[in-house]
Structure formats: C-alpha cells, structure tokens
Amino acid sequence: MLDPRKLKLLRELSRRGTIAAVAEALTFTASAVSQQLSALEREAGLPLLERTGRTVVLTPAGRLLVEHAEAVLASLERAEAALAATRTGPSGPLRIGAFPTAARALLPEALTILGEEHPGLEPMVAEIDPADVSAALRAGTLDVALVHEYDFVPPVVDDSVETRPLLTEPMYLTTRSALEEAARDPWIVSTPGTLCHTMTLRACQAAGFEPRVRHHIDDFDTVLLLAAAGQGVALVPRLAAARPPSGVRLTQVKIERRTLIAFRRGYGEHPALSPFTAALRKSTARATQAGGHG
Structure with missing residues (x-):
C-alpha cells in the first residue's frame, strides 16, 4: 500500500525540483525527505527517481505516480471534508491567505460576518503574494486563499x-494621461517577482515602451501618496483607488484584475469553505458599492 504522506513528498519534488526545496517547504530535513522517498520507491517496487550527484529527476514511473497522486490526495481531502461535515457546525482553525489589498479592503468585514454567524471557526490570516499560494495550499499551511490575476499575466495557481x-x-x-502617453514619466512599480510588477511591465510593453522605474513599492496606499507627491505614475486596482489622495487624478485603462478564492482540490466540500465564501461575497459587495471609480 502506498503511503499518501510519501506521495505528497513526491508531488512536491515534481514541482520544486530539489529535495532541499521540498524539505524547506514542508519543514522536514533533507535527509528525512530522501529517506521517505526511498521508502516510497520500495513500496512501489520501481525506481521513481534518478540521482546524479545533487540532481534528482523523476523517472517515467515517478511521473506516472505523481499524476495518480493528485487524484489520491484530492480524494483524501474530500474524505476529510465529509468527516468535518458530520460535526454540529463549522469549527476549528481556518487558515486564510490574502494579498494586501484584499486583506485590508475585504477581509475585516468578512471575518466580522463570519464570527457572528459561525463563532466556532477560528480564522487565521497570513499575508501572501498570489505567486506563493499554490505551494502554501499544497503544504497545508493555508486552507483557502485570495489570489488575483491580471491581463498580460498567466494564471498564478x-x-x-x-x-x-x-x-x-x-x-x-x-x-x-492615457497609458501610451506615460512613456516619459517615471514609474512606481511593485517588487520584482510579484504579479503586480509583471503586469505593469507587460502593460507598458504592450503600449509600446519600457517603463522608467523610479520606485519599487508593494503597498498601494504608499504608491498613491508617492504619485500625489509627483514621484511617478502607477497602475492601481479599483479597490486600492477608492479614495485617492488629493492631487491624484485617475484614468481607467483597458486592464482588469480578477480576484479568486483558491483552495486545494477536494477542499471545496469542507463545511468551513461555504460560510467563509458567503461572508466574503457580502463584504465584497459592500466594498464595491461603497465607492471608487468606474
């Protein structure tokens, strides 16, 4: 019988590429991960890994097993969700990841609603960039997360x-100004490696120029204050631009940001997800009705 915990390690190795990266993500030692993977090979009766020095790659059998591991782990997630549904009501920790704008504009009211309607739940929020959400969900450090996608940027999960x-x-x-007219302006962009940074660069490139970056700032409130101080121009989403500071005049561009609720496959039937989603939709409706542009 194949051990699901070892299958999870193999899946992570297929995505992260090194045993050291798997160990760091799942808070194991590298030697423990290596031992568990060797034990999985014995259980499978086939070599799953090819080791050349420090490099480890999956064999065809290893890749095949990873494909089945996705289905197995999703089924176990559904089983845990079904067991949780037999309790009297949603209860226990709910580990939530969110990018900064959502954490500020959407989560506080959503958590207030959730606490009033389901006091047995204990929400635990961690700020996280959407690019890191898939790994955190797979590792189990998050149960659900808010992620965003932009035009010009591939899906993040x-x-x-x-x-x-x-x-x-x-x-x-x-x-x-229109976006095409901002080629000569200094720009305020997010930290390299974030989705917001990639979106801004690609939007400018699509408009025919490379932005002249002056500042790297992730917090949109700070971005708007710097823009008001004449330090550059930036692209900001509606939620962040609801109350711009004096001196900032906003022009809508043909770019959208889509916010999604993300969770592990199989977790969709967990009894905690539905009330959290409902509370989040209420807070989102109120936030979008409260003001902003467009």
Whole structure:
C-alpha cells in the first residue's frame, strides 16, 4: 500500500525540483525527505527517481505516480471534508491567505460576518503574494486563499488548486494621461517577482515602451501618496483607488484584475469553505458599492 504522506513528498519534488526545496517547504530535513522517498520507491517496487550527484529527476514511473497522486490526495481531502461535515457546525482553525489589498479592503468585514454567524471557526490570516499560494495550499499551511490575476499575466495557481471567481475590477493610471502617453514619466512599480510588477511591465510593453522605474513599492496606499507627491505614475486596482489622495487624478485603462478564492482540490466540500465564501461575497459587495471609480 502506498503511503499518501510519501506521495505528497513526491508531488512536491515534481514541482520544486530539489529535495532541499521540498524539505524547506514542508519543514522536514533533507535527509528525512530522501529517506521517505526511498521508502516510497520500495513500496512501489520501481525506481521513481534518478540521482546524479545533487540532481534528482523523476523517472517515467515517478511521473506516472505523481499524476495518480493528485487524484489520491484530492480524494483524501474530500474524505476529510465529509468527516468535518458530520460535526454540529463549522469549527476549528481556518487558515486564510490574502494579498494586501484584499486583506485590508475585504477581509475585516468578512471575518466580522463570519464570527457572528459561525463563532466556532477560528480564522487565521497570513499575508501572501498570489505567486506563493499554490505551494502554501499544497503544504497545508493555508486552507483557502485570495489570489488575483491580471491581463498580460498567466494564471498564478497550478492544477492542484481549484478557484472560484470573486471580483473583477478595472485598473487605473494615476494621471489624466492615457497609458501610451506615460512613456516619459517615471514609474512606481511593485517588487520584482510579484504579479503586480509583471503586469505593469507587460502593460507598458504592450503600449509600446519600457517603463522608467523610479520606485519599487508593494503597498498601494504608499504608491498613491508617492504619485500625489509627483514621484511617478502607477497602475492601481479599483479597490486600492477608492479614495485617492488629493492631487491624484485617475484614468481607467483597458486592464482588469480578477480576484479568486483558491483552495486545494477536494477542499471545496469542507463545511468551513461555504460560510467563509458567503461572508466574503457580502463584504465584497459592500466594498464595491461603497465607492471608487468606474
């Protein structure tokens, strides 16, 4: 019988590429991961890994087993969700990941609603970039997360994750100019490696220029204050631009940001997900009705 815990390690190795990366993500030692994978090979009766020095790659049998591991782990997730549903009501920890704008604009009211309607749940929020969400969900450090996608940027989650749409919002340029006219302006962009950074670069390239970056700032409130101080232009989503500071004039551009609710495959039937989603949709509706542009 194949051990699901070892299958999880093999799946992570297929995605992360090294035993050291798997160990770091799942808080094991590298030697423990290596031992568990060797034990899995014995259980399978076939070599699953090819080791050349420090490099480890999956054999065809290893890749085949990873494909089945996805289905097995999703089925176990559904089984745990079914067991949880037999309790009297949603209870226990609910580990939530969110990007900064959502954590500020959507989660506080959603958690208030959730606490009033389901006091047995204990929400635990961690701020996280959407690019890191899939790994955190697979590792089990998060149960559910808010992620965003932009035009010009490929989807951020992998096939181990399911998503449900929550919000689509327009983007704004922090000037009265059109995007094509901002080629000579200094730019305020997010930290390299984030989705927001990639979106801005590709949007500018699609408009025919490379942005002249002056500042790297992730917090949109700070971005807007710097724009108001004449330090550059930036692209900001509607949620962040609801109350721009004096001196900032916003122009809607043909770019959208889509916010999604993300969770592990099989977790969709967990009794904690439905009330959290319902509370989140209520808070989102109120946030979008409260003001903003467009």
